[in-house]
Every structure is written in C-alpha cells, then in structure tokens.
Amino acid sequence: MPTIPTIFDTSKSGRIAGGQTPTEGDLSGLPNDLLRESKPVLPEVSELQAVRHFTRLSQQNFSIDGNFYPLGSCTMKYNPRGAHRAASQPGFLNRHPLTPAFASQGLLGCFWDLQETLKTVTGMEAVSLVPMAGAQGELAGGLMIRAYHEDCGDYERDEILVPTAAHGTNPATATMCGYKTREIGVAADGDVDIEDLKRVVGPKTAGIMLTNPSTCAVFERRILEIADIVHDAGGLLYYDGANLNAILGKVCPGDMGFDVLHLNLHKTFATPHGGGGPGAGPVAVNSLLQPYLPIPMVGKLDDQFIWLDESYFPLTIGKLAAFMGNAGILIRALAYALMLGREGMVRVAEYATLNANYLAAELSKAGFQLAYPTRRATHEFLITLNQEAKDLGVRALDFAKRLLDFDMHAPTTYFPLLVPECFLIEPTETEAKAVLDEFVSAMCKIREEAQENADFVKQAPHNQVVRRLDEVRAARELDLNWSRIEG
Amino acid sequence: MPFIPHTSSEVESMLQSIGVKDIDELFDEIPDHVPIANFRAIEHSLTEMEMVHRLAERAKLDELGSCFLGAGSYDHHIPAAVWDLATRGEFLTAYTPYQAEASQGTLQLLYEFQTMMASLASLDVANASVYDGGSGLGEAILMAVRSNRSARNRRIVIGGAVNPFYVKTANTLVRSQGIELVQVPHENGVFDPNKCTVDEPNVVVVQQPNFFGLLENVDAISNWAAERNALLIAVVNPLTLAVLKPPGEWGEIGADICSGDGQPLGVPMASGGPSFGFLSSKMKHVRQMPGRIVGRTVDANGDVGYTLTLQAREQHIRRAKATSNICTNQGLLVTAATIYLSIMGVTGLRNTASRCHENTKYLVAQLEATGRAQRAFHSPFFHECVLRCAGNVGNLTKSMINDHGILAGYPLGEIDESLEDCLLLCATEKRTRDEIDRFVELFNRILKES
Numbered sequence: 045m046p047t048i049p050t051i052f053d054t055s056k057s058g059r060i061a062g063g064q065t066p067t068e069g070d071l072s073g074l075p076n077d078l079l080r081e082s083k084p085v086l087p088e089v090s091e092l093q094a095v096r097h098f099t100r101l102s103q104q105n106f107s108i109d110g111n112f113y114p115l116g117s118c119t120m121k122y123n124p125r126g127a128h129r130a131a132s133q134p135g136f137l138n139r140h141p142l143t144p145a146f147a148s149q150g151l152l153g154c155f156w157d158l159q160e161t162l163k164t165v166t167g168m169e170a171v172s173l174v175p176m177a178g179a180q181g182e183l184a185g186g187l188m189i190r191a192y193h194e195d196c197g198d199y200e201r202d203e204i205l206v207p208t209a210a211h212g213t214n215p216a217t218a219t220m221c222g223y224k225t226r227e228i229g230v231a232a233d234g235d236v237d238i239e240d241l242k243r244v245v246g247p248k249t250a251g252i253m254l255t256n257p258s259t260c261a262v263f264e265r266r267i268l269e270i271a272d273i274v275h276d277a278g279g280l281l282y283y284d285g286a287n288l289n290a291i292l293g294k295v296c297p298g299d300m301g302f303d304v305l306h307l308n309l310h311k312t313f314a315t316p317h318g319g320g321g322p323g324a325g326p327v328a329v330n331s332l333l334q335p336y337l338p339i340p341m342v343g344k345l346d347d348q349f350i351w352l353d354e355s356y357f358p359l360t361i362g363k364l365a366a367f368m369g370n371a372g373i374l375i376r377a378l379a380y381a382l383m384l385g386r387e388g389m390v391r392v393a394e395y396a397t398l399n400a401n402y403l404a405a406e407l408s409k410a411g412f413q414l415a416y417p418t419r420r421a422t423h424e425f426l427i428t429l430n431q432e433a434k435d436l437g438v439r440a441l442d443f444a445k446r447l448l449d450f451d452m453h454a455p456t457t458y459f460p461l462l463v464p465e466c467f468l469i470e471p472t473e474t475e476a477k478a479v480l481d482e483f484v485s486a487m488c489k490i491r492e493e494a495q496e497n498a499d500f501v502k503q504a505p506h507n508q509v510v511r512r513l514d515e516v517r518a519a520r521e522l523d524l525n526w527s528r529i530e531g
Numbered sequence: 532m533p534f535i536p537h538t539s540s541e542v543e544s545m546l547q548s549i550g551v552k553d554i555d556e557l558f559d560e561i562p563d564h565v566p567i568a569n570f571r572a573i574e575h576s577l578t579e580m581e582m583v584h585r586l587a588e589r590a591k592l593d594e595l596g597s598c599f600l601g602a603g604s605y606d607h608h609i610p611a612a613v614w615d616l617a618t619r620g621e622f623l624t625a626y627t628p629y630q631a632e633a634s635q636g637t638l639q640l641l642y643e644f645q646t647m648m649a650s651l652a653s654l655d656v657a658n659a660s661v662y663d664g665g666s667g668l669g670e671a672i673l674m675a676v677r678s679n680r681s682a683r684n685r686r687i688v689i690g691g692a693v694n695p696f697y698v699k700t701a702n703t704l705v706r707s708q709g710i711e712l713v714q715v716p717h718e719n720g721v722f723d724p725n726k727c728t729v730d731e732p733n734v735v736v737v738q739q740p741n742f743f744g745l746l747e748n749v750d751a752i753s754n755w756a757a758e759r760n761a762l763l764i765a766v767v768n769p770l771t772l773a774v775l776k777p778p779g780e781w782g783e784i785g786a787d788i789c790s791g792d793g794q795p796l797g798v799p800m801a802s803g804g805p806s807f808g809f810l811s812s813k814m815k816h817v818r819q820m821p822g823r824i825v826g827r828t829v830d831a832n833g834d835v836g837y838t839l840t841l842q843a844r845e846q847h848i849r850r851a852k853a854t855s856n857i858c859t860n861q862g863l864l865v866t867a868a869t870i871y872l873s874i875m876g877v878t879g880l881r882n883t884a885s886r887c888h889e890n891t892k893y894l895v896a897q898l899e900a901t902g903r904a905q906r907a908f909h910s911p912f913f914h915e916c917v918l919r920c921a922g923n924v925g926n927l928t929k930s931m932i933n934d935h936g937i938l939a940g941y942p943l944g945e946i947d948e949s950l951e952d953c954l955l956l957c958a959t960e961k962r963t964r965d966e967i968d969r970f971v972e973l974f975n976r977i978l979k980e981s
Contacts, residue, residue, distance in 0.1 A: 047834055047835050047836070048639065050639070050642070050643055050646075051643050051873050052643070052646065059876070060876055060878045060879060061610075061874050061876060061879060063610075064608075064610045064874055064875055064879050064880055065875070065879040066608075066883055066886045066960045067882065067886065068881070068882045068885050068886070069884075069885030069886040069887065069888050069889030069890070069894075069960075070881070070888075070889045071774060071885050071888060071889075072883070073554055073892065073911065074746070074888070074911055074913075075746070075911060077750065077776070078581050078746050078749065078775060078776055078911075079774060079775060079776060080772070080773070080774055080775055080777060081776075081777050082653060082777070082780065083770070083782075083877060084647070084650045084651050084653075084773065084777075085646055085647065085650035086647055086650070086651075086872055086873075086875075086876050086877045086880065087872070087873045087876055088648075088876045088877060088878075089873060089874075089876065091610070091612060091874055094870065094873040094874045095612050096613065097615065097873070098640070098869075098870050098873070099616065099619070101635075101636035101637075101639055101640050102616070102619045102622050102636050103621060103636065104634075104635040104636035104639070105621040105622065105624070105625045105633070105635070105636035105637055106625060106630070106633040106634065107620050107621045107622075107624040107625040108620075108624040108625075109620025109621065109623070109624045110620065110621060111633075115626055118626055120624075120626060121534070122534050122624070123624050124533075124534065124579070125959075126579035126582060126583060127582075128618070128623075129583060130582060130583050130586040130587070131586075132915065133586070133587060133590035133591075134590065134594060135589070135590030135591050135592065135593040135650055135941050136590045136593070136799060136801065136802070137799040137800075137801050138594070138595070138598075138606070138799065138801075139593050139595075139800060139801065139802045140600045140604055140606070140802075140938055141603075141604050141800065141802050141803030141804075142600055142602055142604070142941055143593070143595070143932075143938060144599075144761045144928075144929075144932070146929075146932075147593065147595065147932050147933075148592075148593050148802075149592050149593070150588075150589035150590055150591065150592030150593040150804055151589070151593055153589055153592075154586070154589055160572070161573060164569075164570060164572045164573055165570075165573075167568070172541075176662040176663065176804065176860070176861075177662065177857075177858065177859045177860055178855055178858065178859065179846070179856045179859070180666070180857075182856060183704070183856060187703070187707060190707060204600055211857045212846040212847040212848070212849075212850045212853070212858075213846050213847075213858050215846075215850040215851035216846035216849070216850060216851060216856035217854065217855040217856040219851045219852070219853070219856075220704070220707070220708070220855065221707050222707035222708055222709070224851075225850075225851040225888070237705040240670065262560070262962035263560045263561055265560055265561075267565070268562070268564065268565065276945045277760070281904075289554050290589050291561075291568075293568050293570055294558055294561065294567070294568055295561055295565045295566070295567065295568055296566075296568045299565055299566045299568075300565055304754065308859075310859065314534075316623045316624050316863070317624065317625065317626050317627070317859070317862075318622070318623060318624075318625070318861075318862045318863025318864075318866070319622055319623075319624075319625040319626070319627065319628065319634070319637040319862040319865075319866060320627040320628065320637070320659070320660075320823060320859060320860065320861075320862025320865075321627075321660075321805075321859045321860040321861045321862045321864075322804070322805035322807075322859075322860070322861050322862070322863060322864060323859045323860075338703070342611065350792065361703060362699060362700070362702060362703035363665065363696065363699045363700045363703055364665075364666060364687075364700060364703060364704075365662065365663050365665050365666060365700060365803070365804065366603055366663050366664050366665030366666075366694065366696040366697055366700055366792065366803060367603075367604070367663075367665075367696065367802065367803025367804060368802055368803050368804060369803075369804050370804040370805040371801060371802035371803060371804045371805075372801045372802070372804060372805050373804075373805060375586070377635050378586075379582055379583075379586060380546040381573075381586065382532060382574075382576070382577045382581075382582045382586075383533050383576055383577055383578070383579060383582050384576055385573065385574060385575045385576025385577065386570045386571070386573040386574065386575055386576070387575070387576060388533050388576045389570060389573065390568075390570065391532055391535055392555075394554045395535050395537060395554075396559045397554070398537075398542065398545060398546075398549075398554055398556065398557065399545075401547060401549045401551075401557050402545040402548055402549055402655050405548050405549045405550070408550060409548075419560065420557055420558075420559070420560050421557075444630070445630075445632065447550070448630065448632055448633050453626075453630065454630055454633075456946070459847075472537055473534070474534050474535065474536065474537040475536070476537070476541075477544075477545060482707045496736060503621055503831065505633075508632045508633065509632070509635050509836075510631075510632055510635055510830040510834060510835075510836035511632070511831040511832050511834070512632065512830060512831050513631050513632065513828055513829070513831075513836045513837075513838045514828045514829050514830065514831075514901060515631075515828065515840070517828045517829065517836050518826035518827070518828035518838050518840040519683075519826070519840050519841055519842075519843075521828075522817070522826060523826055523827040523828070524642075524649075524656045524657075524817075524824060524826055524827075524840075525642070525645050525646035525649050525650070525656065525657070525824070526642070526643070526646040526827075528697060
C-alpha cells in the first residue's frame, strides 16, 4: 500500500463541497479590526475527495474489528455495535447539556441506573460518573483523598505510595494533586513487598494507589494486610480500576479494603477506544469520601431524577468537565451492562481468565518464559523475551513489530519496567480459542525466523504501509504540521 | 452468553491444557477471606433487541424541537459523511496509536488535524486533543505556569466573561498546585483590564467571543498582558476563527496559548460529551504542552510516515515529572472534527460562522421589536446575545419547553443574580427564518400572558 498524500496535497484553492456550504451571512456590523485577514490552512476538496481520503486512511489502521489486539492492561475486547446504536438515538444525540432536568428524565434515568450498577460492581457506597477517562478518575480520587485529610485538619500528609510497577498515570496524578510520589518495591513473586511498605508508610502517607490484579498481572494476595497497614498509618487506599475485567463478579474492590477507585468503562464495559478515546472513568467511594465526590451526580426526589450539585454536596472537589463528562460513553456502558446482566458479568472475568491462562500455558509449552511461572495468570500475564534477546539478539520490540506482519496487534511491550524485555498479554474474553492458537504459532514462527536470520526480524515490519519509523528524528526535527512550502 | 465465543468442548480442552478441573480453580489465588461478590441487585441479561427497546423509551423522553440555547454547546449541521466515516470500525475500535506502523491512518489524520487547528489559531503547534473546553482551560493554565518561569507568583487573571463552567472546572484542576484564579468582574459584559487589581499576573485568560457572545477588544488586552510579562491564554470557539482575528495575531505579539472546545466542529451536542478540548501554542511552549502530539518522520526506507512524538512529556515515560497525567482522551471526536473541517473547508466554515452571526442578529432584532426584550450589553456580539426580558425568564423557558418543545436560551440568573431577567440566546445556521419567526411570536405571546 503506498503512502497516502495529505488532504492538503489534494486541495485546490476555490474548490468547495457545495452541498455542505450555507449561504454566506452578513458580517458588515462587526468592527474590521476584530476580523480575520489571513486565510487558514484548511482543505479545499470535494465531498468525495474527503470521503475517499479518510476511508483510505482508516484502512491503514489495526482495530479490534479487524485484528487480534492483545494489549495488556488495555482490555481491547469486542465493542458491541448495539451499544453504539442505542446511544446514537436522536433523543440522546441532540440533547443540549443545559436542558433542565425536568425535560431530561430519559438521560438522568440512564445515569441513575448506571450509578446503581457500578455501586454493586465495585461494592462501594456512592458513584460519580463525571471523570472523562481513567486518568481523570485518578485525579478525582487523589483530590478527594486530599480534601478528606484537610477536613480532618491533617495537613502533614504529602506522600502518595505506588508500587514501582504502577501505571505511569499514578505518579503523574499524585503530582497534579500536589503530592510527592514514593515508590514501594515489588517482591519476586509479583506481590507488593510488604516489608518495604512497612518501612515507607507513616504519618506522611496520604494514601496508596494499587491495581488488583496488579500491573505484574497477578492477584495481590495480601491485599487485606496491605489495607490494614495503610489504614493503621492513617492513609487511604486508591484502586486503579484498569484491571477490573479480571475480577468482575468474583470479588469487589470495596471488599478488599479500598476507599476510592475509578473504573475504565472503555476497558471493562467495552466502549470503543476510538484511536485514543473517548473513555469514561467514573469514581466510586465508601461513605468516608462520599461528601467529596465530583459534581454533578444524579439523585431521586419523589419520582423525579434530579441533578445533585454543590447545594447537595457542599464539600465536593468540584467540576471536572464543563458539563457532565462523556455522557455518550456512559450510555454505551449502560447498554453493555444491560446486555451482560448478572450472569454475563461474572462470565467476563471467568472467560478472560480462562483465555489468559490457556494462552500462558500454550506459550510456556512452546518454550517461552513466563515472568511469574509459579503464579496463576489473571486476565493477562507477562512473558519475558530476555533469553531470546540474549541468544538471538532479537528484542521484545522486534517480536512486537514482526507480529504486525501476522495481522496481529502487538501486546504491551516494556511495561512494567521491572520485567526485562516483557510482553504484557491480555487476550480478553471475546477471542476464540483458534485466535489464541494462531498467536502461539506466530510467536513460534517469529522465533524460528530469528534463529535463521535475526536481521530479518530486527527490520520488521515488512508488510505494513510503512517500515520501522525513525522516532528519534521525529523528536529532533519537529515536523508537527504541514506547510505549503514543502507541499 | 453475550460476546463469548467458546463452545463447551473448547472450554474442556483449554482447561485440560492448563491442567485445572474447572474455571473456578483459576481463581484459587484470591484469598478465601475476601468475600465473594454479590450481584443479585443486577438484573438478568437483555438481548440487543430488548436493550435497544428500553433505551429507546428513555431517549424518546428527551426529544425536543428547535434549540436557541448555546452557552458552550451549539446545534450545528453535521454532514452525514462525518460520522459515517468516523464510526468505521478501523477508527472506532483502534487503540491509541502507540504501534505507529499499525496506526498510520489515525496518526496521519492527527497530523492533518494539528495543521488545521494551529492554522485556525494562527499559532505554531497544536496537540491532538484534551478532554473538553473546561478541563482544557485547566491544562492551558498549568502549561502556561510551567512555561512562564520568570513569573513571581501563581496568580491567574480571569478576564471578565470567561465561560463560568470552564473557570470552575479549571479551578478544580489547578488549585492543588498552589495556583490562584482571580476573577476580574466584567464591565458592561466585557473585560476591562483597568479594573484588574493584580499587579503582575502570571497568566491572563480572555475568551473571544466571550460567554455572553460579545467581542472583546483583544488587541488591547493582548498588549496589556504583554506589557506585564504575563502569558495570554485565548479561549475561543474554533468555528468563529474562520472569520474572527485569530489569537496568534492579537495585538503586537499575539496570544501564547489557545484553548477551547471542539464541539462546534462536527460533534453532536449529546449532553456535552463526548466532545473534545484543543490546545495550540507558540513553538516556544511546546515542551510544556500536555497530551499527544504527532510528528512526521521517515521510515527505514526513507519514506514518509507519522508517529507520536515528544513523548518524554507524557506520563507513560516521565511518570511523576510528566506535563499532565492525561492519557486516553478524545481521539474519535478529533477524527470527526478533522473530517468535518475537510468537508467544510475554508468557504464552508466561513459561511457557517457568518450565517450564525446573521441569524442571531435577525433573532435579536425581531425580539427587540416586540418591545419585550432589550440587549443587556452594547458591545458587538457574534452568534450569541444577552437579552433582558420583560417578564419571568424561568416561566418563559419552562413554558417554551413544556408547551412547544423549544429550548429558549440560557437563564443567566443561574450564574449571576444581577442577570436574573436575562436570557443568553443563540441562533445557529440550522435555525430557519420560519423557526425564528415562530419563536419570536411565542416569546411575545408568553411574556404578554404572564
């Protein structure tokens, strides 16, 4: 497939998509010095030219609809079209965000139902649906922890603890909340190093951020002990819900000692990832943190759904979005939850775990090294290609790039950093056994290729629209927008 | 079993391969003292047909007719092709383009988007999006504070009528970092820097057109900020940049950072989200920019390709020292906006903006002609306008919805007591003369009867 010229290269001055152009309006009353003189760089193309350009661009993407996409920690499972259809109805799409609640009972009813569902799913006391992604949920959680301590008159706590293997958003969030980050070690079996935790925790500890299953892809077995240690020191526990898919319907974060958490609806609740969002990262809390939830939420007064704002939550951390966050994603998540139902939710965890353990077992039998061979896989697992890198000079990155040539998206690479040359592999529950078997075959084939001709693998991909890209040049010689001179 | 493909014989052979007797055994590392989840409160599963039926009943409850409400979300025409293309599975169900070779479609599209947005603002660079206009202002302020190293305080001047929902949101995001937002009250609806009591602001924020739809004297404001060595953040509606002077050309040196909400560019109102926020800036601030940025480069053969770049700013590399914790945000909406901007082009965008202005001007003139409404402020307005009404605004908007299915503007009393009898109204290019005339007639009748 050849490179596609930019839309600006197709553009010709004076060409318009006539069917989309309204009659010009009269600007004569406006002061001249506030009007634009320069002509912006926008395409001037026909509607067909635009349609063809973006159709062709789309064909250069991998996607769940087209490819196996075992990206660890990202939960790339099937995104039901029905949920998309349900959320795209005119009553939802055309609703202005400032429409009063009395004329928005349909939407508010949906939000109420989703709040209730997520309370059950998490085992928590209350939910706010506003955060627009996991990272914003984390921010909300951090700000609630801060608000709680300040309300207790406790201003000394300025540290957030995270395991060394934590998602990058955890420490970045701590910084945004005005906290310092302190890392705690991970033991050889993948669990948090309890002794290290005991050394670090204390009167400075505002809280700890954890995922469970952890970012090492194993279940944190001593979670209740960790909760006691942190609570005894006066800190709170934050649950990063990125890995909730693994335990949905099995155990609840609320029963594992967590005080506050976020869910990634674009992971566990199958809303499409959209090439980088939109997501949704609702937060759930126990009664301790309920007063601080971000607004607005939906309440019920007699038979009417109402917005709960500052007047109901005077201690709220405030607004996180101009309006109600990613409302359309929330509707999609509700649609998915309705289709799963009680039984379906448990099956998510069961079959995600079955698929991961099967794939781990097959890869192990094929000679690949599991990072934590004595542990069960959860919904995902880690392998290390350290031996292949040493013996063949072919790194995890090379395997990843070569997998693309087999029409499979690469797993997450080099995360967490403490496992060298790793793949974090999450097949999800919606993949069939045959697909997992194909993945094992592809991995074996790549290893054979590497044994015969390492350079061939190191130069992969070979069959994609581009060869391996020069990222160093991209960062050094910044070319961030098209210019007419070059074109 | 919805969405799970396994047959029972496959399950058997998989369990055998793993070496366990049943699926339950795979969960044996979860300690017994953690209670088993109780999902009895969740109802049984619905088929797609049943689920769509249930949500269709809900959606129907919220259907309304003509919209004269703006205040940050606007009812514009969206070409059919925009969402037909944006919801192709290859765009809809792709992940963030970390594997560049498998994501050239999204990456090239983002590069094209950055080009369009930077050019609309007449600034050097644009990122590939943040969450929305409100949080985008928060990110813009954090970015400006990081960039303005010579500043001696962390005070941010909010000039006049900046969208109050944006200001509240930004405040949530910035206050834990010791940053103080100082609101300078508007003077006759606009920002008057002479009323500012902060001597040396670190950053100045101004919105054009402002929340009341009025045009600010941006050249003078830009120069005022520059004289005080403050960075200037321009909050804009991107549609209006087709006809209004772009932030990069304000005053002697132009605004430093431009932020706003992209909803007017092909995104349905949809209760305010998902939409997307955008940021553009002068090149000297690029390393403080949050969010994804795409760069053009070459591959091993020397052919053109695209990749995420300057990732050393981001949380997955930089962790606690990242410019922001932002990760997944609003990619698909940016896809829609890029397609929208491509189809509309220079002329389409310009005509849409000018048509909105003319429609609102007509609406305001007709309403004033009834004698029951008067403009509250006299600066020129773009496509929204504040009208002081002779009568109870709350009853008017309620009756318009209940009896006629019409959204009659935003009652400003909700945010400012002194504007209790005021409505913020907007007529986009979608409002026909007939719709406007009918609205004016109803407006007159309802206020007369009240």
